[in-house]
Amino acid sequence: MLDILEEAAVAAGKAILDIYHAGPDVSYKADCSPVTNADESAEKIILARLAEAFPEIPVVAEEAVSAGFVPDIEGRCFFLVDPLDGTKEFVGRKDDFTVNIALIEKGEPVAGVVYAPALGILYAASRSSARKAVVSGQKHIGPATVIGCRSRGDRLVALASRSHNSQETISYLSQHGITDYEQIGSSLKFCLLAEGLADIYPRLSRTMEWDTAAGDAVLRAAGGETVTMDGNPLSYGKRNQSSDVDFANPYFVSRGKT
Structure with missing residues (x-):
């Protein structure tokens, strides 16, 4: 499963970067938060990939929910999708925006992919293993390195x-x-x-x-x-x-x- 989530995130990230370089169209939701054509394009790509690979798993996606579409997730595992997290950074020409896809089981995030397209960095995790990889050419995922939290010292x-x-x-x-x-x-x-x-x-x-x-x-x-x-x-x-x-x-x- 994780490889499909990674591929979906990277494909969405390419669409985001194309719009990032061309200049996004920005509008505002009812809560005054910004939304762009990059958010919408990326979500379409992710939803299509997930529907093809996992048609039985419902998807809760930010822009779909904003439009009033919320699937039935009662008693089921489901995906949570933020196609462009950090839209304010994206609009402000900062590079720390991401594509987020997670699998939720019994209220717990058990798998997830975070892709920062402008930085070319992908993080992925499943259960007890987390890893980081470099993405080159907006599509090639390099070898993964296992990552882990550090022990806390006296100065946090x-x-x-x-x-x-x-x-x-x-x-x-x-x-x-x-x-x-x-x-x-x-x-x-x-x-x-x-x-x-x-x-x-x-x-x-x-x-x-x-x-x-x-x-x-x-x-x-x-x-x-x-x-x-x-x-x-x-x-x-x-x-x-x-x-x-x-x-x-x-x-x-x-x-x-x-």
């Missing part, structure tokens, strides 16, 4: 959102005595934790499940964890929430080895 390095940082996040870092942090866009933050390049990523601002699932899968497979503020693992497939919309995440903290 944190990651924070470039476009969605919050005062709550800054306060969290201060309360935990963390002064070293870097702002990064998209799901790459999970992958940098998984690669052992940082220690903690507190997210005390809004995210949706498709924003986090693939990166979270990579992190968990690399030995890390993502927990809510009450210490429970972040779960997926959240519907009919009394306090928020379907698929919205609560605040969480992702971290490497403790």
Whole structure:
């Protein structure tokens, strides 16, 4: 399965880069978040690949949900897709945007692919194995290297959102005595934790499940964890929430080895 997810992500990434270089058409959703023709083109490619290879597995995809299409996932495994995570970075000509595809089973991300097309880097994970590969020519996936979280030292390095940082996040870092942090866009933050390049990523601002699932899968497979503020693992497939919309995440903290 993972090879098909990788191929779908890389194909979507090529379409994204073509639009990136040509200049995207940008519009705004009801929540004022940007959406581009790259988001839409990439999602069409991914949905077609998944439907062909796994017709029995439903797909929850960001733009489809925005258009009102939500498949029945009750009691089933399903895919979560964000065709272009970090749209603000994409529009702002930053390179830290990604394609995210994850498989969810019983509320847990058990497989995932995160592809950063402008950087030519692909992260992939299945269960207890996480890996990183270089993609050349926008289509050739090179040999994979196994990655893993590093052990935490006395001085922690944190990651924070470039476009969605919050005062709550800054306060969290201060309360935990963390002064070293870097702002990064998209799901790459999970992958940098998984690669052992940082220690903690507190997210005390809004995210949706498709924003986090693939990166979270990579992190968990690399030995890390993502927990809510009450210490429970972040779960997926959240519907009919009394306090928020379907698929919205609560605040969480992702971290490497403790």
